[in-house]
Amino acid sequence: MSDHSEQTLPPQHQDRQPGLESRMQPPPVYRNEHYKASGKLEGKVAVITGADSGIGRAVAIAYAQEGARIVLLYLNEHEDAAQTQREITLCGQPSLLFAGDIGDEAFCRSVVDRTLAQWGQLDVLVNNAGEQHPQACLEDISLEQWQRTFQTNIVGMFLMTKSALPHMFEGAAIINTTSITAYRGHPTLIDYSATKGAITAFTRSLSTNLAERGIRVNAVAPGPIWTPLIASTFDAQKVSTFGSDTPLGRPGQPCELAPAYVYLACNDSSYMTGQVLHLNGGTVING
Template identity: 50%
Template sequence: MTQPPQEQKPPGTESQMQPRPDHGEHSYQGSGRLAGKAAVVTGGDSGIGKAVAIAFAREGADVVISYLDEHEDARDTARWVEDAGRKAVLIPGDLSEPAHCLAVVAQAVEAFGRVDVLVSNAAYQMTRTSLEEIPDEEWDHTLALNLSALFHLAKAAVPHMGPGSSIIGSSSVNSDQPSPTLLPYAATKAAIANMIASLAQLLADRGIRANSVAPGPIWTPLIPATMPPEHVEKFGSNVPLGRPGQPAEVAPVYVMLASDEASYVSGARVAVTGGKPIL
């Protein structure tokens, strides 16, 4: 399976993608597994975050949708959440700024009174073919958004999380099989897996679980916005299943980790990679 060669400016929008990603809009069916929960999903405008927000809502959760500035995509996510009968709160802004991380949690607490599930998913990557090509500011921004935001969000949210709450970080197959052309991104994804493992132990006495999900090649706006068109065309063809995954195929793992069914699952890193093992 291949996609047409295509390119966008970062962060990318789903409306320009060919084919359009599947976020489970017409397929995901909930069964009340997150009934009454309040969730924060960063990067919730598109891609994995959008699929998670839709699935969470159909499972009964109200959702804060944090995003940068992709207003059209974010409003579409909110529409699907509201169509499921749940409350959607849109919060635009740059999570590489610690103050905005605190503001997202504060607005979630103002809207819902608590945080039951925190999904730290927003991320940046850019393909670079040499070390010298990576701008210093790009390194700093990637670490701030992908990794430091998880720290600031979690630190702000934990005082508002009770026993049974859940923190989920979006890691990657790059966490232990780093792509040389995604050096800053891969480093952050390894650190996320490590940080989540620490949080699982640090927060266990409070009854708060922490896990990460390690997706492989998933068809999201990040791909045409950060990779050369010829790489986009072949994206996902090197995994055993021979194709990129859809956001809708990742979201059920987040649902499981957020649900009370995963009450004894903490410190895990769950692979969703199309058959490519992680260590």
């Protein structure tokens, strides 16, 4: 395992959250130029939250490469979202772009209604949006922060899923982004880790509930991935050594996660539900 203090990135910090991918150095790698698509999602419609940048952008591009029509949800990062939409267009696929808060039930319903009006179906839902706010100790976490983190990370996921489910049928897939912190915890991300534990439990419970309907529910638990969330969360020194404590000794890139989301969305994973894929640079997770 690499020395935890080894530099992996240039020191940097963004003072706004969500962060902007366009301001990161080096920029995250969201497209794998060697990826060979084979039409695994041909004819599908996929809704992806937090799709403007990071993991969401990489998943959106991979899905488009596989033939899916894409619905991109984001909060207010308009420049990043426009770039993601341009990338999808280059893949030869159409897309819809919606800015808003998934913690607002009316917004979630509107997205589903407009998606159905445009394409008449909804086959894949990727619940990926999230936020985190480090604090040195529990006493420093305000009730407002605690509620805000849960509102985005788990309530938003619930509302988006509840809005989409009546229009999803046998063969559909729901994929949730949980985290290594759900299994290992994190000393300064207590509220965030708690939401990710809730997402893991939500994934397992919903999968059993929907099994008879033929709708599969799985999750991906990323380790340290170079996304705008990192640059906007931690101070410059912590960012500079981000991912150095993994067995691979570096942070992962968003494009390295995208194939897992493709697998969980397509028929290749037809016998998998209620499971979590751990893409974390080699950390062994038991549980």
